[in-house]
Amino acid sequence: MLLSGQSRLRKFDPALIKKGVELLRPDNFRMTIVSQDLPGGWDQKGKWYGTEYKSEKIPVDFLAEISKAMDCSAGDRLPGLHLPHKNQFIPIKLEVEKKEVEKPALAPRVDRNDQVARTWYKKDDTFWVPKANLIVSCKTPIIFASAENSVKAELFTD
Incomplete structure (x- = not known):
């Protein structure tokens, strides 16, 4: 596949x-x-x-x-x-381990929230499809110092 x-x-x-x-x-x-x-x-x-x-x-x-x-x-x-x-x-x-759940979770839970990272986790307990999203955010005042820096930062993170 x-x-x-x-x-x-x-x-x-x-x-x-x-x-x-x-x-x-x-x-x-x-x-x-x-x-x-x-x-x-x-x-x-x-x-x-x-x-x-x-x-x-x-x-x-x-x-x-x-x-x-x-x-x-x-x-x-x-x-x-x-x-x-x-x-x-x-x-x-790529198969997901299926477990019977009484009620599917409605929202993800926060696994980590500190100066380095904030991560959430929610198992797909409705459709049982493996899926992951990774979003990287760079936070620095330099990004907003100019329009050029902002565009470069957007291109870099994309």
């Missing part, structure tokens, strides 16, 4: 995942570079916003480098290009 955000999207299918990964090849991709610092030379403009852009073939030498990287052994790969280590916090078992 595949988890995305708070939703369980589809059944876990290793064969289908392998098939999808095998479709990622150096000869069938599109690369987009977005930057405010790249030099001009734009030869096209977007229809609605007039954004300048340029579309061109990916250089052959760059494609050769990508092909070489794909064909190299695990020992020859750049150390920075690797999958992350196994995340021990991703649950393996």
